Structure formats: structure tokens, C-alpha cells
Amino acid sequence: MKRVVVTGLGMVSPLANGVGATWERLIAGQTGIGPITRCDVSDMSARVAGEVPRGDGSDHTFNADLVMPPKEQRRVDDFILFALAAADEALKDADWIEPGEEACLRTGVMIGAGIGGLRAIQDSAITLHEKGPRRVSPHFIPSALINLASGQVQIRYGFKGPNHAAVTACSTGAHALGDAARMIMLGDADVMVAGGAEGAICRLGIAGFAQAKALSTRYNDTPEKASRPYDSGRDGFVMGEGAGIAVLESLEHAQARGAKIYAELVGYGMSGDAYHVTAPEPTGDGGYRSMQAALRSSGLTVEDIDYVNAHGTSTPLGDEIELGAVKRLFGDAVDRLCMSSTKSAIGHLLGAAGAVESIFCIKAIENGIVPPTLNLDNPSEQCQGVDLVPHKAKEKTVNAALTNSFGFGGTNASLIFKRFEG
């Protein structure tokens, strides 16, 4: 099978628009989490989120008008706008804009989302209820469909290879990258624009996750403290939004065109819990098997893994279960491992999380620095014995990094990225 490398990166995150600015702020220990401003949440128990900073585009703010003319924006919900922006950054980074007709036939897109256009669904349901079926917008369905992120990117850039989308809740981004890599390995495409996008911060999204008792509710007055993976004061995840997109490419294709290679995607593992729709399986066996499968496919051993970007959502149960699975898998090798949850800074980007966090792994390899777990003041009893990189980023040579994503429905995915060494 063909080897797959990463040749372009793009991101819209609660810290910034763009990979570079997000990474700088992440490493500086800044937070992207604040009070929810996108919708009225005064009657909700959870009132904090990681919203993408909107603005005129200066200071790395996200300006939707630079992505799509204002008149056109009614055709797409936020997750598609984020996907388009991140895809543009990634494609320019990879120098893969207008590569030619033949190359477009061999370029596919695989951008997933956990929920898709939830705000459009919410607003259209209200319109249907209040004004009747003839007032529902004809743009509603294509603005909300998850695979329209891939569809819109293909239309914009003329890519005519596989047009696909992963939908596995919070594992979406990782599955999208892993599945896209497999398509390249099997020869379905030479290049895949892959990742995840999410924009579900709306009343329906917040209410739904809050009712599932998944969200943090104790830190509404101190939002920057709300996402605190492994800390004894953690009480649920904080919703985030944004997109992470990587340009994946077969090694031979990347080398033939002299592309800059960030890293090699060497490992991909998947598993299921077969346990409960929202609760994590208590023994962590699903996560364990997912990581184990990724390791197996990579040909690496636990001693080779320098950094784990954890799923670590800041929920009371999930963090400990994942950490237990990491300890079980790594054994003594856990002593030399750094593991952090960047959700402490940006919240949980749901379907975009696995892609955004993969990019953080790649940046850690590139820069020799691992991002911190913010707010980790007092690790809970079960969260000891591993370097969780509290508060401050840490310099460390990272040759290989693993990222975990676990989703509702008991769906687990792990990816391993490795420094490219020819």
C-alpha cells in the first residue's frame, strides 16, 4: 500500500483563524473559551463555549465575508464556511490550487462533521412551525447536510475525485483523516483534502448537550476555567467550533512534485465500545484497542510515541477512562510520554476535534514543543502518573504523536503521525 504524507494544513479555531496564529496562542497558554455570544443562553445551564473569534479578518479573526459574499452565505451553515476557510488555507499551504484537469480528477475531499447545520435545522423548524412549509428556505437542506462541506470544497476548487464525508460524532475528524488516507493507500486518489468541521453553537445544540449532562455548568462566570481536563474540578465539556483540514497525499506524488512534507500518517486504528450511546465504557477497552490498532498499523511500539494528544474532554468519567487505557497500553513507557488535552484551550470541536488535534500533533512534531493542558491545578486521584503538561507548553522532541477521538455511539479512532524521514 502507498505511504501517505501531510503536505498542507488549515484551521479555524476558537483561538484564531489560521493554523499559525492558533498554534502560537495555544503554545502561549491562551484560551479561546468565553461566554456564549452567538445565541441567547440566559435560560440555559451551560453558558460558555469556544466560539471562533469573528471580526474583519485582522488579528487573525474570522471574517465570513472573505470566504463567501454575504448574499451567498444563506446557502451554507457555519460549519461549511469554516470548512471552506480551512480548506483554502490548507490548499494554499500545500500549493495545490488549480493543479490542472488531470490532477483534479485524482483529488478527493473527505470533510466530516458531527452534527452539521444544526442552527439551520433549528431555525428552519421554527419557520416551519410559525409560518408553514412554504416559508422554509430552498437552501435549508444543502446548507445543513454534513457532506456539503466536502461538496462545496469540491465545487469551489474543481476537484473531481472521491467526494465523501465521515459522520461519527466526536470521532469524525480522526475517521475522516484515517479513511481519506486509506483511499490514497488503495489508489482511489493521489490527494485528499480531509478533516472535520463543526458549527453547532446554537440554542438547540447547547440545550441538547446540556440535557445529556455532557456540558460544564459550574464555570459560567469564569469561562476560561471551564475546560479543565484531568482536574478534580472538571464537570463536563465545553463546546467549541471551527474546522481542521489537512492535505493528504501519497508519498510518491508529494515527492514527484517537490511538496513540503509535514509528517507521515503512519497509523490508524478504530474500535467500537458496544456499550452505551453516550457513556464511555468503564474499562476503557475501546480506546485501548483503538490505540493498539493504530500502533499495529504504524509498525511502531509504545516506546516510539513521544506525545499523545488526548481526547480528554473534561468530563468526570471520560478523562480517567482514557488515561487508564493509555497507562495500560504504554506500561513503563508512560514515564517518557507527554500527554495533553488541547480541549482545555479551545473546547470540544466535536466533529472537527480529531482533525484540529491531528494538526496540533503535526505542529508538535514540527516545532519540538507540546501544547499544555490548561487549568490542571489539582489532578484528580485517577489522573496521576502521567506528564499531562499542566499550564505551560513544554519543549520536547516529538518524533511520533498519537491522537485519540472517542464519540457518542461508542466509536473510537486513533491516528499516529510521524516525522518524515524519507
Added chain:
Amino acid sequence: MSDISDRVKKIVIEHLGVEDAKVTEEASFIDDLGADSLDTVELVMAFEEEFGIEIPDDAAEKIQTVKDAISYIQENAS
């Protein structure tokens, strides 16, 4: 009647984001003004709201130019 014409043209300009000068009575929404099939549905919805009428689907399908819209509304608006 010019009032109806102006109001129709204003809606077309706003919804399709096209220059005023392009919105002549002969202009076809799809061929001349860059609309797609979804846009034409949205335009009909906007006409219905603006003029307080209901345009049945079979009539809506026949509204392909600015003039078609103006004529239909002139005949059917109270």
C-alpha cells in the same frame, strides 16, 4: 403599476446580489442573472411575502423573467 415593477426589481437585486442595470424586464433569472433553481424558489417566496399573495407551484414554474414576475403579480395582487 411601476410601483410593482420597482418592488420586484428591488427584490431581485437584493436576493441575487446583481447590479441594478442588469435587472431589465427581459432578464431571465437563470440565464441572465446567475440564479440557480433554488434561488428561483427563494425569489418566488420573496414575491409572495412582499405582495401578500400565494403563487402556486405550477404558476411559479412559469416565472422565468423579471417581466413574468411583474405580470403575474399585476394580475394576482389585490
